[in-house]
Amino acid sequence: RKEVEQDPGPFNVPEGATVAFNCTYSNSASQSFFWYRQDCRKEPKLLMSVYSSGNEDGRFTAQLNRASQYISLLIRDSKLSDSATYLCVANDYKLSFGAGTTVTVRA
Amino acid sequence: ETGVTQSPTHLIKTRGQQVTLRCSSQSGHNTVSWYQQALGQGPQFIFQYYREEENGRGNFPPRFSGLQFPNYSSELNVNALELDDSALYLCASSPRGTSNTGELFFGEGSRLTVL
Numbered sequence: 001r002k003e004v005e006q007d008p009g010p011f012n013v014p015e016g017a018t019v020a021f022n023c024t025y026s027n028s029a030s031q032s033f034f035w036y037r038q039d040c041r042k043e044p045k046l047l048m049s050v051y052s053s054g055n056e057d058g059r060f061t062a063q064l065n066r067a068s069q070y071i072s073l074l075i076r077d078s079k080l081s082d083s084a085t086y087l088c089v090a091n092d093y094k095l096s097f098g099a100g101t102t103v104t105v106r107a
Numbered sequence: 108e109t110g111v112t113q114s115p116t117h118l119i120k121t122r123g124q125q126v127t128l129r130c131s132s133q134s135g136h137n138t139v140s141w142y143q144q145a146l147g148q149g150p151q152f153i154f155q156y157y158r159e160e161e162n163g164r165g166n167f168p169p170r171f172s173g174l175q176f177p178n179y180s181s182e183l184n185v186n187a188l189e190l191d192d193s194a195l196y197l198c199a200s201s202p203r204g205t206s207n208t209g210e211l212f213f214g215e216g217s218r219l220t221v222l
Contacts, residue, residue, distance in 0.1 A: 046209070
């Protein structure tokens, strides 16, 4: 079983829409969680950390549910520039990346 | 720009050959991690170096080896290349030692094709 599993998508949404997706993690001992963003043929970059209480960063909201071992990301008012692959990451002694969820925002 | 540079950017090898990939970490970062990203997959942790010592290893065979130098730059060596080694190899640096804040600064990667 993979340590972090994500719905690969793709999620195709119009500009201005809200899109949300989850990932699940298998290691209950994971200490912290993150969302990374990866543009096509580019390196991953940290988007935001995920806190137990939930947290927002502008149009992005992340939630953590430790009991069910899943993490979510919600993007409000989608922009064309949000088109990317979003990687879910769980941290035990190393960062474990999911395979990514692809989001395409169309005009 | 993260300040992490990798070389070469692209290379082609044949099965059985050996390859060395290089990484210069961001100034002030003493920890370097290497990841393998196959097409359509997320990055998979290979190993991490902190102050020139291996400090954690993923599920990769011993033919994947590494080094970190006193200036914190690093090398990834892969012996006896196999077709499945074809992937993007990402180097990431971070400013901390064994603790991990989750923020890794990735280079643009070295794309290896094994024929």
